[in-house]
Amino acid sequence: MTDNYTGNVKPGGPADVRTLGGLTITKVAVDEQMSNNAYLLRCCDTGDQVLVDAAAEPTTLLPLVGDAGLTAVVTTHQHWDHHRALADVVAATGAQVVAGEPDADAITEQTGVPVDRRVTDGDTVAVGSCELEVIRVTGHTPGSICLLYRDPDGPPHLFTGDSLFPGGVGNTFGDNDAFATLIDDVETKIFDALPDDTWFYPGHGDDSTLGAERPHLAEWRARGW
Template structure:
């Protein structure tokens, strides 16, 4: 079946097969409906997990106990509840945005092995993910861009961008302005309409589907 990105917590994963990368989307818990994304390099077999959000046992089964890297998109508690257990079992290298790294360690007890920022790259086998820092939801939130050489770009946005709007800024007007400015200039500005994005909760979308609504989001303030 064709990939849709529609998953239910603790239900079946949805799998997208690209030429060099397999993307497996899995929703872990009914309370927060966090999405986790397992990326498998088809050339080398190496694996990377975007957000060890919860459900360590299920995630271990998903990756068959082998994981080279875990990227945490931001410091909020619901995105790293399984981080400590997965690192203990797999020995995976941990990666996070520099401004959020200390908070993630304080909350999980897990040191961040590598801190990253704008323009850095994170590899999964022969595939390269470019880091895009998007502040506002948290100071150190990051997105990961895989520019598929055989197709369109794929963007993992954490809680910075969703279908229908940007992430929550909890009533902080300055943080909202920063978030929507950076989403507009760093994501919508340089990336094409066919960029498919994968958020930290809920369904996926494309930048083309959301682009007409940017002014509306800015005007409503959330």
């Protein structure tokens, strides 16, 4: 992993690109109000591409996709700000639509786009010869998913949607039970399972590593958000 990637992107600004041994990650922010992150993943061997969250602005996303097309669009969860460009991107590329099982119907209701593949813990999504492992993290929504790429040449890379951010887990909107489920899933399925040098990419804002956030887990649990 040799690059100057920071993950600091702004709507209207340039994308940031990270090149791993087998995978290229392009991060771009869309929509001035919501500042969502979208991630274009490209297999260095085959050129196949997968988009994580067609959040908004197809006029920004489709030029990044280019002539190589998309094999799939993965929607990390059902909230409206993460799939506003889904219909346009799928219409332009014919990509397969992937989402977490419990959120799939809501995504279709909101976008009019059928979910071709409903995934949960243990499923995988191919990016050419690379593989993303699906981790279901319940709480921010019932069917939120994270995507894990185990780089054979370096630390793991994790796309967390709105389930994990620098500084805390995702919003559970005052629902104590949902928070308890979310913090438990994040702790057991992510922090207990992955090393400190795991780099994670959230649905909004800057990236971080698990090592930077791990010392604060007890604090997050105690404060209840």
